[in-house]
Amino acid sequence: MDNSKHAFDVRIDNAFDFLSDEYAALFNDSAATAFQHPLWLHGLYGKLAPGVGAKPLIVVVRHRASGTLAMVLPLLRLRRGPVRTVEFADLRVSDYLAPVCTAQVFSDLLQDEKACLELRRLVKPFDLLRMPKLPDGRIPLENLLAAPRRIAMDTNAYSTVLFAPFEQWRANALDRSYQKELAKKSRQLHRKGAVSFSCCGDAASVTEAMEVMKKLRGPRFQAQGDGDLLQRPEYFAFYSEVAARGLNSFVRLYVMKMDGEIIAAVLGLHHGDNLLVIMSAFDIAGYKNQSLGALTFEQVARDCIERGDHILDFTIGDESYKRLFGAKPSPMWSVTQAGSLAGSVALLALKQAPWIKLAAKRMAGYKLLPARISTRLR
Structure with missing residues (x-):
């Protein structure tokens, strides 16, 4: 018997501790993304999933010989109407999904x-x-699940490469006319009062910034008809806890102030030498002519460069402002598999009837549905 082909034990462990040392070691060595970080998944399973009626389905794979952790596949069971779904631990807050393991372990598992x-x-x-x-094909999850071949999603992710000094990056990444426009907008903004830009450094500043983000985002997304995740208590609690616990390590929360009052905020996750922008809010009503969002992201890029980061990742969404900062698109992929006749009908409907997705998006404020609502302001 070739024991090398029976090297793993697979179990469901829905009480898995994402804050454990063994998971931290696995995550640090893995090809996973910031959205599988210990703090992120701890909060998602502990705070968010119970609040929306999702049940954990955490697949844990260990090396048979040693018992050491080899892979974690963080999944959820949800009912979307009559359809029983199994999906990644996402709940509309994660932009990149991946099993937590190395590429070599995944290959061995196959x-x-x-x-x-x-x-x-x-x-x-x-x-x-x-x-x-x-995000890519390095880990072919469809092979592990015996699912159909992945297909491209109808949206991309965007990131821009950073390098020092900031002035050189800015000259290279931004169109010359856009540089002049932002410089003009910056002068206009500074004439309105004392402008400051900083990264939150303590719990009190995080609490203040999150409350302001919630206040600024509500009317804007309500006007768009989408609603805003931060207005839902379970989501606000999730983001606030991640921001507070991850501050100065995994999380950066930037604020721009005018005369001491917050007028813009950007929440990002720091992973490796990347900063991933996951949420932002701007006082558009008070500064509609000053390109407040662009000026804020320009300062975020400056801070990242000064810290030695190499990538500013704007994550999923085809918003036009991302290209203005030199961000390039990367394709995103999806794997789906029907497990019953009801699943086949649901899958066909989602593929063939775009109006179903639109209806789901409009109802997302009432219950959890498949549509993803962007967590960023355009």
Whole structure:
């Protein structure tokens, strides 16, 4: 018997501790993204999932010989109407989804047929398996799940490469006419009062910034008809806890102030040498002619460069402002699999009837639905 082909044990552990030392070590060595960070998943399973009626489905894979952690696949079970779905731990707050393991371990796992069959058995039953927001093909999740080949999503992610000094990056990334426009807007803004830009450094400043973000975002998203996640208590609690616990390490919360009052805020996740922008808010009504969002992101880029970061990642969404900062698109991928007739009908409907997605988006303020609502201001 070739033991190398039976090297893994696969189990469901819905009480898995994402703050444990073994998960921290696995995450640090893995090809996972910021959205699988210990603090992020701890908050998502502990705060967010119970609030929206999602049930954990945490697949834990260990090396059989040593018992050490090899992979964690953070999933959820949800009911969307009559359809039972299994999907990544996302709940509309994560932009990139990935199993937590190294590429080599994933490759080895695919060679363990018994482990693969057990994993596929454990995630059942489901009507629909949904794995969107896959950033690339380095880890072919569809092979592990015996699912159909991945397909491109109808949206991209955007990131810009940073380098020092800031002035050189700015000259290279921004169109010359846009540089002049922002310089003009900056002068206009500074004539209105004392402008400051900083990164929150303590719990009190985080609390203040999150409350202001909630206040600024509500009317804007309500006017767009989408609603805003921060207006929902369970989501506000999730983002606030992640921001507070991850401050000065995993999280950066930037604020721009006018005469001591916050007029703009940007929440980002720091992972490796990347900063991922996940949420922002601006006092558009008070500064509608000053391009407040662009001026804020310009200062975010400056701070990242001064800290030695190499990538400013604007994450998912085809908003036009991202290209103005030299951001390039990267395709995103989705894996779906029907597990029943009801799942096949639901999958066909989502593919063939765009109005269903629109209806789901408009109802998202009343209950959790498949549509993803952007968490950023355009």
